[in-house]
Amino acid sequence: xxxxxxxxxxxxxxxxxxxxxxxxxxxxxxxxxxxxxxxxxxxxxxxxxxxxxxxxxxxxxxxxxxxxxxxxxxxxxxxxxxxxxxxxxxxxxxxxxxxxxxxxxxxxxxxxxxxxxxxxxxxxxxxxxxxxxxxxxxxxxxxxxxxxxxxxxxxxxxxxxxxxxxxxxxxxxxxxxxxxxxxxxxxxxxxxxxxxxxxxxxxxxxxxxxxxxxxxxxxxxxxxxxxxxxxxxxxxxxxxxxxxxxxxxxxxxxxxxxxxxxxxxxxxxxxxxxxxxxxxxxxxxxxxxxxxxxxxxxxxxxxxxxxxxxxxxxxx
Amino acid sequence: xxxxxxxxxxxxxxxxxxxxxxxxxxxxxxxxxxxxxxxxxxxxxxxxxxxxxxxxxxxxxxxxxxxxxxxxxxxxxxxxxxxxxxxxxxxxxxxxxxxxxxxxxxxxxxxxxxxxxxxxxxxxxxxxxxxxxxxxxxxxxxxxxxxxxxxxxxxxxxxxxxxxxxxxxxxxxxxxxxxxxxxxxxxxxxxxxxxxxxxxxxxxxxxxxxxxxxxxxxxxxxxxxxxxxxxxxxxxxxxxxxxxxxxxxxxxxxx
Numbered sequence: 001x002x003x004x005x006x007x008x009x010x011x012x013x014x015x016x017x018x019x020x021x022x023x024x025x026x027x028x029x030x031x032x033x034x035x036x037x038x039x040x041x042x043x044x045x046x047x048x049x050x051x052x053x054x055x056x057x058x059x060x061x062x063x064x065x066x067x068x069x070x071x072x073x074x075x076x077x078x079x080x081x082x083x084x085x086x087x088x089x090x091x092x093x094x095x096x097x098x099x100x101x102x103x104x105x106x107x108x109x110x111x112x113x114x115x116x117x118x119x120x121x122x123x124x125x126x127x128x129x130x131x132x133x134x135x136x137x138x139x140x141x142x143x144x145x146x147x148x149x150x151x152x153x154x155x156x157x158x159x160x161x162x163x164x165x166x167x168x169x170x171x172x173x174x175x176x177x178x179x180x181x182x183x184x185x186x187x188x189x190x191x192x193x194x195x196x197x198x199x200x201x202x203x204x205x206x207x208x209x210x211x212x213x214x215x216x217x218x219x220x221x222x223x224x225x226x227x228x229x230x231x232x233x234x235x236x237x238x239x240x241x242x243x244x245x246x247x248x249x250x251x252x253x254x255x256x257x258x259x260x261x262x263x264x265x266x267x268x269x270x271x272x273x274x275x276x277x278x279x280x281x282x283x284x285x286x287x288x289x290x291x292x293x294x295x296x297x298x299x300x301x302x303x304x305x306x307x308x309x310x311x312x313x314x315x316x
Numbered sequence: 317x318x319x320x321x322x323x324x325x326x327x328x329x330x331x332x333x334x335x336x337x338x339x340x341x342x343x344x345x346x347x348x349x350x351x352x353x354x355x356x357x358x359x360x361x362x363x364x365x366x367x368x369x370x371x372x373x374x375x376x377x378x379x380x381x382x383x384x385x386x387x388x389x390x391x392x393x394x395x396x397x398x399x400x401x402x403x404x405x406x407x408x409x410x411x412x413x414x415x416x417x418x419x420x421x422x423x424x425x426x427x428x429x430x431x432x433x434x435x436x437x438x439x440x441x442x443x444x445x446x447x448x449x450x451x452x453x454x455x456x457x458x459x460x461x462x463x464x465x466x467x468x469x470x471x472x473x474x475x476x477x478x479x480x481x482x483x484x485x486x487x488x489x490x491x492x493x494x495x496x497x498x499x500x501x502x503x504x505x506x507x508x509x510x511x512x513x514x515x516x517x518x519x520x521x522x523x524x525x526x527x528x529x530x531x532x533x534x535x536x537x538x539x540x541x542x543x544x545x546x547x548x549x550x551x552x553x554x555x556x557x558x559x560x561x562x563x564x565x566x567x568x569x570x571x
């Protein structure tokens with residue numbers, strides 16, 4: 001696979017002196033769905049805005065579709081469609097007019113058949129003559145996606161695509177993103193909903209305080225960092241854990257009816273056999289056992305916290 | 317260098333569509349207010365005024381009135397045209413599009429200048445209903461009309477980028493352009509002023525525009541036509557320089 005976007009040594013310091021990006025290196029592969037995950041203010045939007053040409057980089061280079069975004073901005077930007085986070089629309093334009101405008105603006109000749117296809121795929125066709133001001137928030141979001149797709153981009157950026165969007169539309173949007181990927185469009189989405197990255201992405205990049213902390217395949221990331229939890233439902237409640245079971249990765253629930261054991265599924269020895277043996281030694285009876293893979297959310301919170309503490313540690 | 321005509325056309329037609337949508341306020345209202353000037357100054361007061369340089373007062377004020385509308389409308393069209401996308405946030409799309417700065421300016425300023433030129437011609441036609449006049453140098457007249465429309469649309473574009481509130485959008489037209497036009501000889505020949513004020517007036521760039529435009533109608537002017545053209549050209553060059561600087565630095569548009 002080849003990189004369709006290649007970011008190297010990217011820094012951004014805003015006029016206020018705030019450093020939004022610190023030495024970011026990132027390659028996005030052609031045809032993948034890449035989720036850029038990070039808390040609010042982590043630098044996601046700044047990174048996207050630089051790639052799309054809305055914000056000037058302070059340092060570093062970005063290639064989009066093989067073209068430098070500054071020196072060869074026409075070719076680079078022609079390949080990109082952007083759906084920004086804010087719902088900024090021309091309130092008094094019709095859906096058809098605004099989507100057609102976008103196509104022209106991106107230097108493409110008029111093609112009504114393509115606009116029709118895009119509007120139909122986003123369930124906007126029956127609204128094509130409506131003024132945007134009359135549409136609901138979810139519909140406006142679709143209009144913005146239609147605008148971004150109007151010039152048949154190879155790369156689509158979705159900045160927080162499902163912020164403030166209801167569950168149904170979110171599902172539809174995910175479906176649409178998958179269809180686009182099947183057509184060969186590379187999709188980069190930012191989100192702070194981990195569920196979204198988990199649901200959609202092939203690869204996940206985690207950004208915090210302007211730094212890319214980690215980039216990996218979603219599956220491998222979850223496997224690599226994935227911890228599992230084993231919950232043991234007890235027949236009789238315990239007031240405290242017996243001495244032989246007093247280890248860090250084992251906790252007793254507040255009502256005393258359950259023990260939660262956290263372990264690393266990739267280790268040779270997970271410690272489960274030993275735990276169960278000890279339970280029988282202590283004559284603790286249990287009713288049920290179930291294990292759970294930790295979600296991307298747990299991984300994410302872990303990572304962000306550990307870099308935060310590492311940074312505060314190095315600052316001292 | 318490749319020129320992206322589709323992009324220019326998209327911006328231009330988008331802006332023109334806004335004009336047709338807001339036809340009343342963009343075209344009809346300036347025509348109505350200018351008609352009122354003709355009724356009051358041209359017919360009512362003008363009938364009691366002596367001729368200026370052999371031109372009846374009603375006819376004398378036509379070039380000044382057209383310039384007045386042309387300048388204020390060019391500024392308001394162009395400033396509003398670029399201010400709205402920065403205000404509503406839709407500017408993101410223009411900034412992320414594969415368009416050069418020159419193309420963006422041609423689109424926005426071209427549409428604003430077109431609109432104010434149409435307006436100028438409409439006022440010219442309307443004036444014919446109130447007063448008789450002839451245009452001695454039609455080509456020069458049209459050139460002045462276009463040059464002024466383009467120059468002040470550029471100036472409006474600059475104001476629109478600079479303004480970050482609706483108030484700022486209004487303040488320069490209101491506080492600077494309107495006084496300069498009124499004091500620029502729209503309603504009188506600068507010969508009619510005391511000598512001291514004649515000299516002061518020569519620092520008002522609008523004097524050169526109105527004088528030059530009036531020359532194309534009646535063949536008489538306060539200052540030489542070449543000076544008028546030169547000063548208009550100079551103002552155009554200053555505006556172009558400022559627009560170039562805006563895009564080079566990303567001033568207010570890009571961080």
